[in-house]
Amino acid sequence: MIPDRPPTEPASERATYLALSRLPDGWTVIHSVAWQAPRRHRQHDGEADFVLIHPRVGLIVLEVKGGGVRCEGGRWYRLAAGGTAEPIDDPFAQARESKHALLQFLRERDAFSGFLPMGHGVVFPDLGTAPLLGPGEPPGIVLVGPDLADPEAALRRIADAFDMGSAEAIDTAPIIDALAPTMVARRLLADDVAEAAARLIRLTDEQISLLRGLRRNRRALILGGAGTGKTVLAREKAVQLAADGARVLLTCFNRPLADHLSAGLVGVPGVIVSTFHSFCRTQILGAGLEFPEHPDQAWWDSEAATQLAVALEATGERVDAIVLDEGQDFAPDWFEALHLALQDPEEAAFYVFADRHQAIYRPDWVPPFRETVFELERNCRNTLPIAEKVAAVFGGDTPTEGVPGLTPEFHEVQSREGAVALLPGILHGLLNLGRLQPRQVVILAQAKDLVVELRGRTVAGSVLCEPGGQGVAVETIHRFKGLEADAVIVILDRVEHDRHRSLAYIGISRARTHLTLIGPAGVADAISWST
Numbered sequence: 001m002i003p004d005r006p007p008t009e010p011a012s013e014r015a016t017y018l019a020l021s022r023l024p025d026g027w028t029v030i031h032s033v034a035w036q037a038p039r040r041h042r043q044h045d046g047e048a049d050f051v052l053i054h055p056r057v058g059l060i061v062l063e064v065k066g067g068g069v070r071c072e073g074g075r076w077y078r079l080a081a082g083g084t085a086e087p088i089d090d091p092f093a094q095a096r097e098s099k100h101a102l103l104q105f106l107r108e109r110d111a112f113s114g115f116l117p118m119g120h121g122v123v124f125p126d127l128g129t130a131p132l133l134g135p136g137e138p139p140g141i142v143l144v145g146p147d148l149a150d151p152e153a154a155l156r157r158i159a160d161a162f163d164m165g166s167a168e169a170i171d172t173a174p175i176i177d178a179l180a181p182t183m184v185a186r187r188l189l190a191d192d193v194a195e196a197a198a199r200l201i202r203l204t205d206e207q208i209s210l211l212r213g214l215r216r217n218r219r220a221l222i223l224g225g226a227g228t229g230k231t232v233l234a235r236e237k238a239v240q241l242a243a244d245g246a247r248v249l250l251t252c253f254n255r256p257l258a259d260h261l262s263a264g265l266v267g268v269p270g271v272i273v274s275t276f277h278s279f280c281r282t283q284i285l286g287a288g289l290e291f292p293e294h295p296d297q298a299w300w301d302s303e304a305a306t307q308l309a310v311a312l313e314a315t316g317e318r319v320d321a322i323v324l325d326e327g328q329d330f331a332p333d334w335f336e337a338l339h340l341a342l343q344d345p346e347e348a349a350f351y352v353f354a355d356r357h358q359a360i361y362r363p364d365w366v367p368p369f370r371e372t373v374f375e376l377e378r379n380c381r382n383t384l385p386i387a388e389k390v391a392a393v394f395g396g397d398t399p400t401e402g403v404p405g406l407t408p409e410f411h412e413v414q415s416r417e418g419a420v421a422l423l424p425g426i427l428h429g430l431l432n433l434g435r436l437q438p439r440q441v442v443i444l445a446q447a448k449d450l451v452v453e454l455r456g457r458t459v460a461g462s463v464l465c466e467p468g469g470q471g472v473a474v475e476t477i478h479r480f481k482g483l484e485a486d487a488v489i490v491i492l493d494r495v496e497h498d499r500h501r502s503l504a505y506i507g508i509s510r511a512r513t514h515l516t517l518i519g520p521a522g523v524a525d526a527i528s529w530s531t
Helices: 010-021 093-108 144-149 151-161 172-180 189-198 203-215 229-245 255-264 276-286 298-317 332-339 384-392 416-433 448-454 497-511 523-524
Strands: 028-041 042-052 056-065 068-072 075-079 085-088 118-124 142-144 219-224 248-251 273-275 320-323 348-355 373-376 409-412 443-447 462-465 472-476 485-489 511-519
Touching: 010 028, 010 056, 010 248, 010 332, 010 523, 028 093, 028 172, 028 497, 042 172, 042 189, 056 093, 056 151, 056 384, 093 118, 093 172, 118 144, 118 151, 118 229, 142 144, 144 248, 189 229, 189 416, 189 511, 203 219, 203 229, 203 373, 229 248, 229 255, 229 273, 229 320, 248 255, 248 276, 273 276, 276 298, 276 332, 298 332, 332 348, 384 497, 384 511, 409 416, 409 523, 416 443, 416 448, 416 485, 416 511, 443 448, 448 472, 485 497, 497 511, 511 523
Parallel strands: 056 118, 118 142, 219 348, 219 373, 248 273, 248 320, 320 348, 409 511, 443 472, 443 485, 462 472, 485 511
Antiparallel strands: 028 042, 042 056, 068 075, 075 085
16 A cells, blocks of 8 residues: 555545455555646646555556545536536546546556556445446446445455456556655654754753853742743753762652653662652651651641751762752741751852742742842744744743744633544544654543543544553643643633633643644634644
């Protein structure tokens, strides 16, 4: 089968492609072969829907016509909805013309020697019985819906109608080589994604200058919007400090982000990667203090930092430097407790990376210190069309520089059920047609129960799973904070207040090169999503 995937439309050609794909070995089927042939004093263009080649049969051209058809007085009509009849070209004349044009083309290319048996037929996949034909067309060359169940038998009828067949095997390779390049080549989504990803700069001159500046400042607050490279810089700074001999705590709020950072620092000595709460638990248990069996959110918010301070005092556990990502999620007493983990709280390096727009847990967040503030402004994660959507959520300046990319898509739905119903088509386009790998695609939902509902399903041939699993990851927006993916599908139920707006901002900014947003019309309006 050339190409090796079925067309998405028209449905009649897709059905025919799938039927022909069941032919036994020996057949080569080429879909959509364009041709040019001289007709009088101008070039005439045409296209054969399918060209079939077999070394013992020859070459058969098939024209496909979907829907209902009617032939009156030698004129052909397609029966449209409501019973109206639309004139169409004679499908048999089209098939004959393609056959003769391709024969002339193959002769000019010396693609065969001697005699090449050729025939043609017309496929009506939506009809149950063959239409009545004139004396110029033998009935054996008509294929209807039931014939597609046994396409080999139908092709034998066409071969018999044209007395096709070859005593000696035809060398089909030159014929296939000559015809296949005439197909229309379509650029895959995977090609666009790979090209955009290659052009996205992980560390721009702005970020490199900031790293140099941090060498001269032992304490700094680095602020930047989504996509400005904060996490990349935090990781790089931790590596630099460790290379200078420091024992570094690289900490953040989100477990998935900590796992991602840890995986990227395997084999790097001197860097301890942990969420703040995991660090608390490790130190508290290490000090032999009581740790609740099932701590609630209130305990994590306040008591954890108090117990961390007690544990550090008891164990004397210290680090030389702290690099903190997702700083906007940390409470003031968390920062105070972490200071106690420093070997020299006054002189040790302490760097905090944060984005106020992502403060979904602490909308009234206050930075832990005010000296030495660096501002990151250039988006180096998202393609320019996505960066524009991200900036619009909070009315930021529209970026003028960046990597060109695909236009983000918005699908309006009225309910969660409507959003779920769209996923098979969207994932089919990304995975099966666009040829992205499942690991490149993430579905982010505003609601946790929707994530639970989706995980475990098989959609478009891929399992919906947790991040890190073998399939398309499905996660809540807040747990995916700090991470990114080539293609992201964001499902928003509503945007009614600032926390919802922050979630929308976080969700759409996770997409590097392809973004799809699903939600009610009010969602698009609330985040200034212009079409």
